[in-house]
Amino acid sequence: MRATPSRHISLCVVIACIQLMLASAAGPDDVSSLEELFQQHGTDKQAMGHAYVHAYSMLLGPWRHDVRSLLEVGIGTVNSSFSANMGAYSSRRKYMPGASLRSWRAFLPNARIVGLDLDASAARAAADPQQRLEAYGVDTTSAKAVAALDLTEGGKKPFDVIIDDGLHTWAGQQATLLTLWPLVREGGFYFIEDVLMGDI
Secondary structure (H helix, E strand, O other), X not given: XXXXXXXXXXHHHHHHXXXXXXXXXXXXXXXXXXXXXXXXXOOOOOOXXXXXXXXXXXXXXXXXXXXXXEEEEOOOOOOOXXXXXXXXXXXXXXXXXOHHHHHHHHHOOOOEEEEEEOOHHHHHHHOEXXXXXXXXXXXXXXXXXXXXXXXXXXXXXXXXXXXEOOOOOHHHHHHHHHXXXXXXXXXXXXXXXXXXXXXX
């Protein structure tokens, strides 16, 4: 089936709104591997955080060895000068930028992992290019800035999965979608986390 923005936006809204239903539908074996990785690396996607682990396990688990590339917006800066930051979360536990990127690298053993963040210092801290993990400081609401990174592979749509865990504002999420949607492979996934109910 051909991927369309409206289908994926609907999917993202469903994920944001019915996490508890997904949690009850997924068996413990479906989430244990990813949950362990989320806990190990300290991302807030784990069950005791936003609980996205249930949705991601259900949707990506069956294809984890087939996914060749994942891009995530929002590396998890702890710099409080950025509006979307992990400062409050990191003050309660040991946390370093790039926690979810490291989790995805372990969960998707054949995938190129790319992270984008407004905070270039967080990107530098998270990057590990020798181990399939790239990270760049960029404004994802700017198509020109993202194009300058040349993330495409010979002009092809390079990503099987894109996750927007960046600005957490409706305007930012829409602008990022318009910028990154052309990079999603046909049949791929585009997730938007932290969609506020008032924005739907």
